[in-house]
Amino acid sequence: ARRTRPPAAVQLPTIEISDAAVARRALVDYADVFANRPFLPFPVALVTGRRRRRSDNLNSVPYGPHWRVLRRNLTAGIFHPSHLGLLAPLQRDAVEDLVAGISAGAVLVLRDVVYPAVFRLVARMCFGDGIGERQVRALRRVIREFVLDVGVANNVFPVSTLARLWHWRRIRRLLSSRRRQAELYLPLIDARRRMARRRGGDGGMFRPYVDALIDLRVPRDEESKEQRTALTDDEMVSLLMEFLGASTETVVSCIEWTLAHLVIDGEAQNKLRREVGDGEHIHGRSRTPPYMRAVILESLRLHPPVPLVIREVGAAPVLDELAMPMPAGGARVHFVIGDIGRDGKSWKDPDEFRPERFMAGGEAEGVGPLPGPKEVRMMPFGAGQRFCPGMGLAMAHVGLFVAALVCEFEWTPAPAAGGGVDLTQQDDFFNVLQSVTDETSVTGSKCG
Numbered sequence: 167a168r169r170t171r172p173p174a175a176v177q178l179p180t181i182e183i184s185d186a187a188v189a190r191r192a193l194v195d196y197a198d199v200f201a202n203r204p205f206l207p208f209p210v211a212l213v214t215g216r217r218r219r220r221s222d223n224l225n226s227v228p229y230g231p232h233w234r235v236l237r238r239n240l241t242a243g244i245f246h247p248s249h250l251g252l253l254a255p256l257q258r259d260a261v262e263d264l265v266a267g268i269s270a271g272a273v274l275v276l277r278d279v280v281y282p283a284v285f286r287l288v289a290r291m292c293f294g295d296g297i298g299e300r301q302v303r304a305l306r307r308v309i310r311e312f313v314l315d316v317g318v319a320n321n322v323f324p325v326s327t328l329a330r331l332w333h334w335r336r337i338r339r340l341l342s343s344r345r346r347q348a349e350l351y352l353p354l355i356d357a358r359r360r361m362a363r364r365r366g367g368d369g370g371m372f373r374p375y376v377d378a379l380i381d382l383r384v385p386r387d388e389e390s391k392e393q394r395t396a397l398t399d400d401e402m403v404s405l406l407m408e409f410l411g412a413s414t415e416t417v418v419s420c421i422e423w424t425l426a427h428l429v430i431d432g433e434a435q436n437k438l439r440r441e442v443g444d445g446e447h448i449h450g451r452s453r454t455p456p457y458m459r460a461v462i463l464e465s466l467r468l469h470p471p472v473p474l475v476i477r478e479v480g481a482a483p484v485l486d487e488l489a490m491p492m493p494a495g496g497a498r499v500h501f502v503i504g505d506i507g508r509d510g511k512s513w514k515d516p517d518e519f520r521p522e523r524f525m526a527g528g529e530a531e532g533v534g535p536l537p538g539p540k541e542v543r544m545m546p547f548g549a550g551q552r553f554c555p556g557m558g559l560a561m562a563h564v565g566l567f568v569a570a571l572v573c574e575f576e577w578t579p580a581p582a583a584g585g586g587v588d589l590t591q592q593d594d595f596f597n598v599l600q601s602v603t604d605e606t607s608v609t610g611s612k613c614g
């Protein structure tokens with residue numbers, strides 16, 4: 167109990183913001199005040215390494231020079247368009263794997279085929295394309311367990327004895343998860359270290375994230391900005407876990423919600439199929455076409471895979487313009503992304519799936535995945551200083567996989583689902599479609 171007691175940050179008063187205008191003022195006008203997350207948004211330490219030492223990832227690191235270096239390493243290194251261009255062969259492989267794994271006419275749970283394909287692609291981005299299938303499967307298993315356990319640990323404490331026992335087992339597994347993850351990651355990191363010494367890099371191939379982390383030097387505090395040191399093994403494990411988890415869970419959830427709506431709205435599915443029918447997009451040769459972009463934005467507006475933007479405000483902040491009192495001792499602030507995207511003040515028929523609103527002449531023409539400085543209408547990737555650095559990659563990957571799925575197959579509800587799709591949302595660490603865990607998912611028939 168001592169090890170899992172909520173830390174001080176969790177005990178701070180929590181303020182929930184569901185109003186888009188207030189969110190904009192906080193995250194844009196007071197960007198620096200709202201630039202930190204509480205160290206532990208969960209009841210158990212997620213970034214505590216061996217010997218219980220703090221080993222930050224990008225999500226947890228305080229706003230400052232260390233954060234800036236980690237973030238630039240990702241955005242200017244891994245996510246730079248010239249570097250992402252080198253990903254095309256890996257993306258093509260992933261799409262071919264996905265399509266090959268679907269039998270036409272069979273009822274399938276979409277997650278069972280999409281999750282492995284996305285995860286394998288992301289694991290190759292992290293560790294290089296030499297990573298073996300067994301290692302990919304082992305990584306996938308521990309990340310999945312970790313995400314499920316965090317979801318449970320984060321929920322209200324269960325009441326019945328049996329439920330409490332089950333909950334407790336999950337928390338214990340979560341506490342040992344770091345060690346199990348490290349056991350898998352450290353040999354892979356060491357192998358890349360040896361390879362870099364022997365070959366001096368991959369010459370023109372995609373440079374995996376782990377190589378960038380091995381070479382990175384970070385400042386440790388404000389005073390010694392000039393003095394930089396290599397990342398510890400524990401820090402590398404935290405950052406790699408974050409990359410694998412963030413790039414898979416969110417993207418898979420967005421693909422599922424998008425397909426669910428396309429199954430319900432056959433007209434939108436056909437329109438999309440006509441748009442991506444030439445397969446250009448699947449081969450990574452073109453930008454996301456307009457209707458596909460509109461469909462993804464509409465899916466993200468209605469079902470943001472990450473439910474909350476979480477920030478911590480320190481003691482006695484001066485926020486004159488916010489028009490909202492802040493507790494003098496500081497607060498944890500939750501911006502409810504789903505409420506903002508469905509706010510009836512900014513959206514017509516906010517609960518309806520209508521991608522056309524994002525097309526030319528629509529009410530949301532010009533609205534993108536990241537809010538501009540003047541207005542927030544939706545913020546699936548957050549806003550302000552800590553907005554999601556993986557946004558471009560995520561939009562590209564969702565587009566790529568959805569294009570492959572609708573280009574190759576026609577999607578209908580599974581017979582067991584009674585001709586419909588249940589859009590119930592499972593509130594977890596990520597917002598996921600509850601029915602993806604049932605056998606009542608969807609059927610894909612081969613097109614043409």
Ligand code: HEM
Binds near residue numbers: 237409413470546552
């Ligand atoms: C559909 C896919 C995704 C969604 C909806 C999503 C959403 C978010 C949200 C809401 C935040 C918090 C932003 C804030 O506090 O303002 C975030 C942060 C973050 N995301 Fe994503 N994300 C996605 C994909 C990715 C991918 C592909 C990566 C790749 C590594 C990634 C890495 C991160 C990181 C590292 C942060 C923390 C950034 C920081 O604190 O500086 N995400 N994401």
